[in-house]
Amino acid sequence: MSLLGKAALAMWWDIASAVKADFEDWHSHEHFPERLGIPGFRRGSRWRSATGGEGVFVMYELEAYDTLLSPHYLARLNAPTPWSTRMMPHHRNMVRSQCLVLESNGGGVAANALTVRLSPAGPRGDDLRASLKSLAGMLAMKPGLVGAHLLMHRTPAIERTTEQKIRGADQVADWVFIACGYDVATLDDLAKSELSAEHLAERGAAPGAVGAVYALAYSATPGDVS
Numbered sequence: 001m002s003l004l005g006k007a008a009l010a011m012w013w014d015i016a017s018a019v020k021a022d023f024e025d026w027h028s029h030e031h032f033p034e035r036l037g038i039p040g041f042r043r044g045s046r047w048r049s050a051t052g053g054e055g056v057f058v059m060y061e062l063e064a065y066d067t068l069l070s071p072h073y074l075a076r077l078n079a080p081t082p083w084s085t086r087m088m089p090h091h092r093n094m095v096r097s098q099c100l101v102l103e104s105n106g107g108g109v110a111a112n113a114l115t116v117r118l119s120p121a122g123p124r125g126d127d128l129r130a131s132l133k134s135l136a137g138m139l140a141m142k143p144g145l146v147g148a149h150l151l152m153h154r155t156p157a158i159e160r161t162t163e164q165k166i167r168g169a170d171q172v173a174d175w176v177f178i179a180c181g182y183d184v185a186t187l188d189d190l191a192k193s194e195l196s197a198e199h200l201a202e203r204g205a206a207p208g209a210v211g212a213v214y215a216l217a218y219s220a221t222p223g224d225v226s
Contacts, residue, residue, distance in 0.1 A: 002104040002140075004042035004221075007065040008151055010099055010176050012115070012212075013091040014054040026087050027058075028218055033225040034076060035060060040067030043221045045109055047214035050184055054092075057115055057214045059178075061108065068098045068156050077161035088166040096170040099151035103133040106140030106147030109219050110180040114187040116195050117173035118209035128204030132177055135194060135203075139179055144186030151176040173210075187213050 015023050032044050040063040049055040067073060080088065095117065120128045129150075136148035152175050164170060177195060181187050193199060197209040 002106050002147055003101055003108045003149055004061040005063045006101050007062040008099045008101055009060040010097045010151060011058045012095040013056055014093050015056050015090055016054060019090050023087055026083050030083055032220050036220060036222045036225050038072045045219040046217045047113055048217045050112055050213040050215045055212060065100055077163050080163050085166060088163055091167050094167055094170045095173055097153040097173045097176060098156050099153050102152050103136045103150040105136050107180055108147055110146045111182050112184045112187050112213060112215055114179045114191050114211060114213050116177040116209055116211040118200055119174040119206045121204055121206040124204030131203040144183030145179055145181035147180040149178045
């Protein structure tokens with residue numbers, strides 16, 4: 001398995017340019033060390049919109065899904081630092097998915113990433129899953145790309161946390177497909193072809209899949225920030 005573990009926390013939000021510098025300072029120097037200090041957190045990566053927009057994509061790779069239910073993690077979610085408390089309201093249009101890793105091929109970090117948020121269309125979930133698992137294996141070896149991964153959200157059985165209450169209601173992506181690569185043009189083409197909403201519907205996805213390309217801003221493992 002290429003992602004570092006069998007689960008992942010995948011998140012998207014918008015951050016206004018007026019607070020971007022403060023956000024990046026906080027996220028790099030306080031939030032990453034805090035999260036990566038929790039047992040089971042194996043790598044974190046933060047990505048910014050490749051087109052210069054306000055979008056942010058963050059993924060934490062986890063040893064196991066139970067990491068999301070651990071006392072260490074829940075303690076942090078329910079006791080945010082003053083800096084975290086100040087930054088949480090700026091996470092606009094938050095989408096936050098606690099995921100199982102269904103398929104992972106190739107590298108998990110590269111210069112750019114295309115993420116697609118989607119849902120299966122009714123009873124076609126098995127068809128979609130099989131199709132995307134096959135696609136992930138193929139894309140990982142395509143020129144311009146180095147990895148492809150399929151994640152599926154599972155809602156954890158926990159109470160709403162203090163951080164969630166500060167941010168407001170989080171949205172959820174049912175399934176997530178991530179393609180990583182060194183050539184942004186290849187990812188742009190992929191977003192218009194195999195991973196477009198129209199092509200995904202042919203594979204069994206519901207209408208309305210959302211894709212976007214991001215550029216890597218920062219990646220770290222626990223040893224980098226300990």
